[in-house]
Structures are given as C-alpha cells and as structure tokens.
Amino acid sequence: MGAQQALLAPSTRSQLALSQPSLAQLNFKAPKHPTSVMPTARPKLPDQECVREFCSPGMAKALPAGSQLLAWVLWLQAWRVAAPCPGACVCYNEPKVTTSCPQQGLQAVPANIPAASQRVFLHGNRITYVPAASFRACRNLTILWLHSNALARIDAAAFTGLALLEQLDLSDNAQLRAVDPTTFHGLGHLHTLHLDRCGLQELGPGLFRGLAALQYLYLQDNGLQALPDDAFQDLGNLTHLFLHGNRIPSVPERAFRGLHSLDRLLLHQNRVARVHPRAFRDLGRLMTLYLFANNLSALPAEALAPLRALQYLRLNDNPWVCDCRARPLWAWLQQFSGSSSEVPCSLPPRLAGRDLKRLAATDLEGCAVAARPSRPIRTGGPADE
Numbered sequence: 001m002g003a004q005q006a007l008l009a010p011s012t013r014s015q016l017a018l019s020q021p022s023l024a025q026l027n028f029k030a031p032k033h034p035t036s037v038m039p040t041a042r043p044k045l046p047d048q049e050c051v052r053e054f055c056s057p058g059m060a061k062a063l064p065a066g067s068q069l070l071a072w073v074l075w076l077q078a079w080r081v082a083a084p085c086p087g088a089c090v091c092y093n094e095p096k097v098t099t100s101c102p103q104q105g106l107q108a109v110p111a112n113i114p115a116a117s118q119r120v121f122l123h124g125n126r127i128t129y130v131p132a133a134s135f136r137a138c139r140n141l142t143i144l145w146l147h148s149n150a151l152a153r154i155d156a157a158a159f160t161g162l163a164l165l166e167q168l169d170l171s172d173n174a175q176l177r178a179v180d181p182t183t184f185h186g187l188g189h190l191h192t193l194h195l196d197r198c199g200l201q202e203l204g205p206g207l208f209r210g211l212a213a214l215q216y217l218y219l220q221d222n223g224l225q226a227l228p229d230d231a232f233q234d235l236g237n238l239t240h241l242f243l244h245g246n247r248i249p250s251v252p253e254r255a256f257r258g259l260h261s262l263d264r265l266l267l268h269q270n271r272v273a274r275v276h277p278r279a280f281r282d283l284g285r286l287m288t289l290y291l292f293a294n295n296l297s298a299l300p301a302e303a304l305a306p307l308r309a310l311q312y313l314r315l316n317d318n319p320w321v322c323d324c325r326a327r328p329l330w331a332w333l334q335q336f337s338g339s340s341s342e343v344p345c346s347l348p349p350r351l352a353g354r355d356l357k358r359l360a361a362t363d364l365e366g367c368a369v370a371a372r373p374s375r376p377i378r379t380g381g382p383a384d385e
Contacts, residue, residue: 086113098118128175135161143165144165147170147194174198176198181206185209193214200223215239224246225246231255293318320346330357342357343355
C-alpha cells in the first residue's frame, strides 16, 4: 500500500500552509469583540513608526524625501487592506491579499470580507450555510477554503462572481450530502475542487458543466452509488480523478467520456462488479488505474485495450474467477509492461490464491465457449421488424 499512497497527488493545503504567516509573524491580533471592525485608536503615521512589513521604527525620519513618500504609499496600501478585516480574522497582503479565519468558531460566513482578498480561509469553523453571493465583492478571489465546517447547504448562487477562482475546498462537510447542479457554473478558471467526505449520494446532472480548466477533482469517501453518463464530459483538462471509498457498483460505458487528459483514476474500495468494455475508451493518456478492493470477478480485456499509456494497475482484493472467460485478461496481462499487482484467483477452488498472471493458458479451462452464429439470431422483437 505504501507504493500506492506514494502515487497520490500532494495536498494543496500543505503547500499553501507554508505561505501563511503565523499571528506572531504578522504581529496582528484579532479583535476581542467580533463586531469591532475598525480600531478605536488612530493608527500611527509612517513618519512616527513604519509599518512592520516595510521598515523598522524610527527609520522613516532618516529616509530621503523620496523614500519617505514610498513608505507613505506602502503604509496606506497596508492600512487599506487591514482596515476592514472581519472580527476574529487576520488580514495580510503578502504573499497575496488574504483573509484568514480558521478555527474561530464562526457559525456564518463573515459579511465584510475585504473586497481585495485573493485568498479566503474559513476552514475549521461551524459554518452551516453559504448564502447566495457570499463572496460577490471578492472579484479577485483565487483560493477559497471552507473545508472542515458543518455545511448542510450551499446556495446555488453562493459562488456567483468568482470568475477567477482557482481552488475551492469544500471537503470534510459530512452533512452536505447534495450540491445543486448549478453551484459551480461560471467558475471557468477553477483547477482544483475538493468535494471529498461530504456525504454525497449522487452527482447531479451538469454538476461539473463548464469547468474546462479543472485538473484535480476529489470525490473520494462519499456515498456515491452510481456514475452518471457524461458526468465529466466537459472536463477535458482533468488529470486526477479520485472516486475511491464510495459505493459505486459498476462503471458504465459513458462514465468517463471526454476525459482525454486523465492521468490518474482511483476507483478502489468501491463495490464495482462490472466494467463496460468501452468504459475507458477516452483514457488514452491514463497512467494510473486503481480497481483493487472491489467486487470484480471478471474484467474485459477490451476495456483495458485503449489504455496505451498505462503504467500502474492495481487489481488485487477482488473475487476473480480464473476459468476460460479470464483468458483475454490473462493474455493482456502477459503483454503489459507496466507495474501491476497480483490478481489472486478466488475460483475455481483448485486455483484459489494463485496469481492469474502466473498461470499457464492450459490452467484456464472449465467453461464452455458457445459457437458464434453465422448470422444474427432473430428474436421477433421490435428491432427485428
């Protein structure tokens, strides 16, 4: 399992966390009273004490006139960003204009988030609802974290106006369960979407419509019971799709239609018992496929044939039946040059526990092969009329 975990994409949260200064580094303190937005005391001017980010106390008087003017401008910019900061939040403008309010016990989205914010961190609170146009004023917003709250509902227009949004994290909101199909419409620059561990039962029609820039889609550890036809057809740039840990029983023909750039598909730990022979026909660039820990007793070799770039295949922990019907899969595995797991047989009893890949062709016997009819069989149904 270590090798399998090593293939998973790194978390964007951990990368961004490195760029977030601590409260001590910022020398900011959240107001004691959430309703207090503006400071009660008039701030010191640059000729009295420079803003911490730009110079140390007393430096301004020693600076030349041009430098003093620059200090004034920088101070005014910093004050403009910090002044409207919501209570219990920290606002700073380096490396990007950020409003950070994690783990503050907030029960609602703050109403006065600075319009200049490029990043908003609201994770780890008790927010239950995201109203319409909650971030409408934040036209420059690129990163929004709402994970690890108590979200039960998101208004369909909650993210209206966020045309520049690139990362949206809604994960770890187990009470969410459903998302309106139009919620993400208009997010044409979105490249990372976290919907993992949200208790989702289904993917509504058109949920990902128009997300042409999306590259990472996290849907793992939900309660998804089906893969709708054409659910991902607009995601031509998607490279990573995480669907493991759901209740998906089968992979239909049109489930992954349009995913021409997909590199990694994780479907392990579901209930998949059947994969349509043409389910992977658009996945010519796929390099990693995980199907372990499902209910597969057979897998058509035709389904794997389009996977010309495949390098990592995991099929273990399935109830494989190793009889003559497994011969096409066995033959495909013989010519596969990438890394694959064992494919341990469950049946017949004489082959139980043995790896399908290591069997001889003569081992795969025990079922009758019907002769192909020389012409179509007529059933008398409407199609034959």
